[in-house]
Amino acid sequence: MLELQRLTKRYRGIPAIQDVSFGLQAGEIVGYLGPNGSGKSTTVKIITGILQPNDGRVLFEGKDILEDLVGFRAAFGYVPEEAHVYTYLTGLEYLQLVGRLRGMQERLIELKATELLKLLALESWRHSPIALYSKGMKQRVLIAAALMHDPKLLVFDEPLSGLDVVTARLFKDLLQELAAQGKAILYISHVLEVVEQICDRVIVISRGRIVADAAPGELTKLMELPNLERVFAQLVQQQDTRAVAREMVEVMRVTHA
């Protein structure tokens, strides 16, 4: 459904991502992992059409997304990591705005917004300004907003941040249900246990390059490691966190310069 072909993006000559290629099929949940600064957001910004690559292209159902960005966005739902929502709007008004921007019929907007807010336990808050919502409640509004127009492709950026245990479980079940309905899902997260549980495939990016693309089970077997966390640490050669933590505490405890 979605095909990234040899994407390269440079900021002032410095590559943020290089030669990034992967595909996403209908019904698939694919985890996109990488340490801070590895190029995940850059990749997502290119997929959303906000940013243009220096090289390479993104195909949706065989067509370059830049040829028909409006058509592509109609089939695309995105839940961003940070909630840049209009906080003076109420939850219901925000969903109405999103629905109108998507060109949906008023009656359909009303029905879907009301039902989704109810299912996400926000019914009693629907007439309150989003400014009063907690982080998790804002996150739930964003999830509802991404589902309103029944997109074929969904990108979730760190979706569990701020969600309580029950909502996080609901969200995981929702992802599986969406995949079962044939949606293609790209799931960006640092929570490796969750990625291991729900993703069919995991793509690891390090310093702008893809270093792995396989099922979580295959990765752990191939690298003879017990879990995805160890695979990830090995692939991206992360620092010795214990040693750094010890040094930080030592610096903290210095009393004389």
Ligand SMILES: Nc1ncnc2c1ncn2[C@@H]1O[C@H](COP(=O)(O)OP(=O)(O)OP(=O)(O)O)[C@@H](O)[C@H]1O
């Ligand atoms: N607008 C920009 N101008 C210059 N450099 C940038 C810009 N945006 C990102 N970069 C650089 O590109 C690289 C990739 O950044 P990106 O934000 O894509 O990483 P990320 O994997 O999303 O990180 P994080 O997990 O911290 O969100 C980093 O080295 C970053 O400093």
